[in-house]
Amino acid sequence: MNKPWPPPPVKARYGKMRFNIDDIRMNIVEEDVEVPMDSQPSRKLTMTFEKHFSRRFSSTLGDETDRRAEAKTFSMSSDLSTGRKRSESKKKKSKEDRRQALKQIEDTVDYAVKLMNISAGRKEGLEDSFYKHSERTAGLLRSEGLRKALAEAGIKPTTFREREQVREVQEVIINKFRSEEDDHEVDGIKNPLKDRRGAWRLVEFLAMAATCRELARQEELQVEQALADQHGCELATVRDLHQVYEEMRRQETMVLKDFVFILEKLGLPLPPDKDLAMLLDVPLAAGNSLSPQRKIPFAMFLPAMLKVQGILEEDAENGEFEIDDGDNADVAA
Numbered sequence: 073m074n075k076p077w078p079p080p081p082v083k084a085r086y087g088k089m090r091f092n093i094d095d096i097r098m099n100i101v102e103e104d105v106e107v108p109m110d111s112q113p114s115r116k117l118t119m120t121f122e123k124h125f126s127r128r129f130s131s132t133l134g135d136e137t138d139r140r141a142e143a144k145t146f147s148m149s150s151d152l153s154t155g156r157k158r159s160e161s162k163k164k165k166s167k168e169d170r171r172q173a174l175k176q177i178e179d180t181v182d183y184a185v186k187l188m189n190i191s192a193g194r195k196e197g198l199e200d201s202f203y204k205h206s207e208r209t210a211g212l213l214r215s216e217g218l219r220k221a222l223a224e225a226g227i228k229p230t231t232f233r234e235r236e237q238v239r240e241v242q243e244v245i246i247n248k249f250r251s252e253e254d255d256h257e258v259d260g261i262k263n264p265l266k267d268r269r270g271a272w273r274l275v276e277f278l279a280m281a282a283t284c285r286e287l288a289r290q291e292e293l294q295v296e297q298a299l300a301d302q303h304g305c306e307l308a309t310v311r312d313l314h315q316v317y318e319e320m321r322r323q324e325t326m327v328l329k330d331f332v333f334i335l336e337k338l339g340l341p342l343p344p345d346k347d348l349a350m351l352l353d354v355p356l357a358a359g360n361s362l363s364p365q366r367k368i369p370f371a372m373f374l375p376a377m378l379k380v381q382g383i384l385e386e387d388a389e390n391g392e393f394e395i396d397d398g399d400n401a402d403v404a405a
């Protein structure tokens with residue numbers, strides 16, 4: 073009877089060997105090439121490594137209940153969500169939580185605007201989006217134009233929590249750039265948060281977009297640090313692997329086909345579905361196979377790549393993993 077596979081322990085030494093996105097993508101053709109699940113990489117590998125690949129996974133069986141009880145789950149999409157469960161994210165904030173959130177946003181606005189002004193290209197991109205979507209509304213952004221302009225800036229709130237945060241940013245921006253005595257009306261432009269005829273000016277949109285981006289960056293850094301602490305590796309390693317994940321996925325969430333492609337680019341033999349399930353820590357009933365379109369979120373991708381990284385390091389030290397120099401020369405060319 074097959075036992076479900078728990079994730080093997082991850083050692084902090086994994087930070088010693090870092091993945092570089094250029095190492096993986098330097099021989100990638102731009103076309104969307106289908107990678108057969110039963111294909112083998114062209115690099116020459118020793119039979120010892122192929123056997124060792126399975127042996128390493130099957131040698132770390134332990135108590136699944138204890139291991140899973142220690143594990144924390146972090147849900148990370150293309151924009152790295154906060155890791156909160158969906159049911160929790162729908163809960164309304166208390167007055168104190170909301171006050172603290174608004175205070176954090178107020179403290180972030182000026183810093184975010186300074187960062188935007190330093191980067192001329194970043195500011196110009198936001199200005200172009202504003203002018204593009206305000207052509208029909210006299211140089212002002214109304215609700216539909218604002219949504220499209222924010223989307224072009226990479227701000228696409230989908231969850232309740234994300235939409236709530238954007239709303240809080242908008243409230244702070246209105247209070248900062250408009251006088252409350254005039255009911256937040258300026259030059260005849262009504263408050264867009266309270267009046268359907270209201271609109272956003274350029275300076276307000278720039279501050280809004282810059283603040284949303286900076287808040288997302290801060291939140292992303294917190295999640296990455298939490299993942300680094302959880303898996304006992306360096307923050308730089310998590311960031312490198314997240315860059316690999318973003319570069320190699322062909323849709324919003326990576327799928328098994330993309331993951332297999334990464335293994336191939338690293339020169340690894342394609343393991344059977346049983347070992348792939350062990351590597352990714354997913355259940356697989358006897359006689360079943362993994363779908364090439366199975367989704368692999370970053371929270372699943374990270375520990376799997378740390379395992380691969382550890383195997384590569386150990387085999388390099390033991391001299392069990394050999395890559396033909398001629399193949400490397402072809403790839404580099």
